[in-house]
Amino acid sequence: MAYIPNIVFAIALIFGIWFFTKNVKKLKRNINLGKEVDVSDNKTQRWSNMARIALGQTKMVVRPIAGLLHIVVYLGFIIINIEVLEIIIDGLLGTHRIFSFMGGFYDFLIASFEILALLVIVSVVIFWLRRNIIRLKRFIKPEMEGWPKKDGNLILYIELVLMFLFLTMNAADLQLQNMGADHYDRAGAFPVSQFIVPLLEGMSQSTLILLERGAWWIHILGILFFLNYLYYSKHLHILLAFPNTYYGKLKPQGQFNNLQSVTNEVKLMLDPSADPFAAPSEDEGTDPEKFGASDVMDLNWVQLMNAYTCTECGRCTSECPANQTGKKLSPRKIMMDTRDRLEEVGKNIDANNGEFVPDGKQLLDDYISREELWACTTCNACVQACPISIDPLSIIVEMRRFLVMEQSAAPTELNNMMSNIENNGAPWPYNQMDRLNWVNE
Incomplete structure (x- = not known):
């Protein structure tokens, strides 16, 4: 009977890790639906x-208030999760504060964890106020209605509950230490939770043990829940921010990539000995490559990883001049739509034994409108603003x-300009012989 809690804990831990691994495999599968792209260059710069x-x-600190608060939460979760290692070992072995043998250093660690937990609570409350009371403009855009808004708040609630559980667990532990309860040897320093102890005065030892154990169990199960919730949340960036920044764009922001398929066509046109009707070689394949992208499978895997990494912070949209002037374009929505469509494709594959069955839908028109695409000025403000190197512009350009190369569906103004360049060598509707007439005036 004494080992039942350890067995239950081991089962919960194994299930949590198994479910997390399952979702990671699905995430990797979905990202790999994208086209291959060579990002093996400049490893030093990428690291x-x-x-x-x-x-x-x-x-992040370009906007100091949000940046500093985010750093507090970020450091808090990284450092406090060192304590999770102790909880896991205690849960598996049936020990209590197994790292307490470190003495003074252990006291320092627990004290640091508690101070960070308090700072995380303060930061989370401020984040909640900014979203729900102050209602910053970038958090109340149309794409943030419904699930995105609920998700943003739910994450804050989970973080708040986990920190309070941690402090409650420590406060009950401290009171049990003061009472000399069995298995609660003197260990740790509690600069924050000691102020909760007066609220526990009058509780019996059995009630305090129940409180401490209850907080301990809910805390660790909450962490396992949070770990598996990441896949369904914008907080997936906790895991993907590192590879996303590593594989981020290194070229100058105004430099577009060349399509190899276009290069091949141009070479064919310029080669007088080439036979345009010759059958393609085995290396070239049998089907001509699509120019640009109309669905997520036409994008490369880095762009798909970008979509999953998006934090929905809205910095890109708040910097976008098109959005600022009332245009329909929101770079954040571009990333959210790409992720939503990719998830839809993934579910289609899951439902059809690993094969994608055409569903009559695509990213273009069903998720992202042409009006949004043509509202973009390609200024790269969104790319510059993103705190984790996401590139919405690359998806817009593809x-x-x-639209232009496959459907000849450019706006009239753009078609006129391209016709003028073709006929007159300049964007303006003047014959080349007349281009310097303005000098005579």
């Missing part, structure tokens, strides 16, 4: 970007390429 942006949070 530097990951350390500076993901680990160092350098782009979908524009599809």
Whole structure:
């Protein structure tokens, strides 16, 4: 009977890790639906970007208040989770505060955890107020209605509950230590939870043990729940921010990538000895490559990882000049739509034994409208603003390429400009012989 709690804990831990692993495999499968892209260059620069942006949070502090609060929560969860290791060992072995043999250093650790827990609580409350009371403009955009808003608040509630459980567990533990209860040897320093102890005065030893054990169990089960909730939440960036910043774009922001398929076509046109009607070689494949993207499978895997990494913070949208002037475009919505469509495709594959069955839908038109795509000025403000190197513009450009090169569906103004360039060598509707007439005036 004495081992039943340990067995129950082991089962919960194994199930939590199994379910998390299952979702990670699904996540990897969905991301790999994207086209291959070579991002093996400049490893030194990539490691530097990951350390500076993901680990160092350098782009977060561009907005000091939100940045510093985020760093507090970020550090709090990383450092406090060191304590989770002790909880797991205690849960499996049936011990209590197994790291207490470290003496003074253990006291320092627990004290640090408690101070960080308090700072996390304060930060989370401020984040909640910014979203729900102050209602910052970037949090009340149309794409944030419904689940995105609930998800943002739910994460804050979970973080708040986990921190309070941690402090409650410590307060009950401290009171039991003061009472000399069995198995509650003197260990740890409790600069925050000691102020909760007066609320526990008058409780019997059995009630305090029940409180301490209850807080302990809910705390660790809550962490396992949070771990598995990540896949369904914008907080997936906790895991993906590091690879996303590593594989982030290194080219100058105004430099577009060339399509190899277009390059091949141009070479064919310029080669007088080439036979345009010749059958393609085995290396070239049998079907011509699609120009641009109309669905998520036409994007590359880095762009799909971008979509899963999006934190929905809205910094990109708040910096977007098109959005600021009332246009329909929201770079955040572009990323959210891409992720939603990718999830839909993944569920389609799951329901059809690993094969995608055409569902009559695509990213273009069903999720992202043409009006949104053509509202973009390609200024790269969204790319610059993103704190974790997400590139909404690359998706917009690929979908524009599809419209122009596959459907000839560019706006009238753009078609006129391209016709003028083709006929006159300039965007303006003037014959080349007349281009310098303005000088005579």
